[in-house]
Amino acid sequence: MNVFERLANPWIRNLAVYEPGKPIEEVARELGFSSTAGIAKLASNENPLGPSPRAMEAMRAAASEMHRYPDGSAFYLTRAVARFLGVEEGSLVFGSGSNELIELLAHVFLGPGLNIVMAERAFVVYRLVAAAEHAHTILVPMRDGFTHDLAAMAAAVTPETRLVFIANPNNPTGTAVTPADVEEYMARVPDSVITVFDEAYIELMEEADRPDTLRLVREGRPVVLLRTFSKAYGLAGLRIGYAIAPPSCAALLHRVRQPFNVNAMALAAAEAALGDEEHVERTRRLVREGLDFFVRELTALGIPFVPSKANFLLVRTGRGREIFRELQAEKVIVRPMDGYGLPDYIRITIGTPQENRQCLEALKKVLHRRNG
Numbered sequence: 196m197n198v199f200e201r202l203a204n205p206w207i208r209n210l211a212v213y214e215p216g217k218p219i220e221e222v223a224r225e226l227g228f229s230s231t232a233g234i235a236k237l238a239s240n241e242n243p244l245g246p247s248p249r250a251m252e253a254m255r256a257a258a259s260e261m262h263r264y265p266d267g268s269a270f271y272l273t274r275a276v277a278r279f280l281g282v283e284e285g286s287l288v289f290g291s292g293s294n295e296l297i298e299l300l301a302h303v304f305l306g307p308g309l310n311i312v313m314a315e316r317a318f319v320v321y322r323l324v325a326a327a328e329h330a331h332t333i334l335v336p337m338r339d340g341f342t343h344d345l346a347a348m349a350a351a352v353t354p355e356t357r358l359v360f361i362a363n364p365n366n367p368t369g370t371a372v373t374p375a376d377v378e379e380y381m382a383r384v385p386d387s388v389i390t391v392f393d394e395a396y397i398e399l400m401e402e403a404d405r406p407d408t409l410r411l412v413r414e415g416r417p418v419v420l421l422r423t424f425s426k427a428y429g430l431a432g433l434r435i436g437y438a439i440a441p442p443s444c445a446a447l448l449h450r451v452r453q454p455f456n457v458n459a460m461a462l463a464a465a466e467a468a469l470g471d472e473e474h475v476e477r478t479r480r481l482v483r484e485g486l487d488f489f490v491r492e493l494t495a496l497g498i499p500f501v502p503s504k505a506n507f508l509l510v511r512t513g514r515g516r517e518i519f520r521e522l523q524a525e526k527v528i529v530r531p532m533d534g535y536g537l538p539d540y541i542r543i544t545i546g547t548p549q550e551n552r553q554c555l556e557a558l559k560k561v562l563h564r565r566n567g
């Protein structure tokens with residue numbers, strides 16, 4: 196062991212490293228393509244329409260002020276989001292992506308001997324941040340069809356539990372819990388724990404399908420909602436997301452964040468993007484049409500998949516890692532799911548209609564070649 200390894204907290208040494216996809220330029224280079232042109236990157240649940248034109252305009256205008264520190268209080272964005280959602284300004288905390296808020300929650304509420312409860316096939320970041328605080332993760336199996344088993348999750352809570360994470364819709368399964376599921380869960384779960392609803396894709400869902408979690412915050416229940424500008428708003432590269440929580444909880448999160456944790460470009464772009472409901476609506480439509488396309492085609496081909504409420508689809512191709520590699524050679528980048536304990540699956544992000552067709556054709560070719 197070298198000095199660094201010896202001095203590191205022992206629980207950090209063995210942490211698994213989150214594996215993001217490679218840059219598209221590097222994939223192109225490795226495969227011997229002369230450019231990234233024609234490569235469909237459907238690996239990270241990004242918005243295929245790009246940022247809102249209004250956000251781009253705001254970024255161009257903000258560029259000349261980049262020698263200044265950002266507004267550490269996110270004054271204008273806080274006001275805009277509070278009005279947009281109908282919550283108190285004191286309920287909002289912004290971060291460098293909603294992933295930073297997951298980390299801030301861990302700093303405030305977790306530590307050695309404590310635990311979190313989450314579903315077995317839910318977003319991996321929760322257990323990574325718990326492990327970094329030397330807290331345990333209680334993994335609750337999902338129900339058939341990869342939906343959260345909220346009754347089992349409420350029952351899994353122990354005296355050491357601090358946070359219960361519910362990703363709705365969940366990544367990588369695309370499944371969602373219903374408003375009725377959430378009502379029932381909230382009636383069951385002990386008031387001694389905080390439930391975190393990670394709603395990264397919530398804007399893509401039909402209004403009627405969305406549990407009224409904002410009401411829970413307004414009522415002061417022990418809940419935290421996580422939202423982001425990375426998905427429906429198309430600003431993943433800027434890193435901006437936020438938590439919505441009862442003000443006493445938000446105040447604790449503010450204590451552990453860095454004073455300038457959200458950059459000035461992101462603040463400007465997010466505010467502009469929030470005002471561009473049309474762009475979000477276009478995104479929603481594109482995603483729905485793309486999902487319909489895949490559902491129709493995969494069904495016709497007899498390829499199993501998990502019905503999705505988000506902008507991606509978990510598809511059971513068998514041998515996901517190999518299929519991922521072979522699709523790459525066809526200029527289609529998806530995400531293998533072995534890291535999630537789903538070696539037979541790939542996750543496909545919904546792209547533009549052309550990218551979706553390219554992906555489907557490549558998948559047909561690859562599977563056909565395999566099956567002879």
Ligand SMILES: *Cc1c(COP(=O)(O)O)cnc(C)c1O
Nearest residue numbers: 292293294318366395423425436
């Ligand atoms: C993409 C995603 C996020 C958002 O991450 P950011 O840090 O806001 O980019 C959060 N939770 C889930 C489940 C996600 O899939």
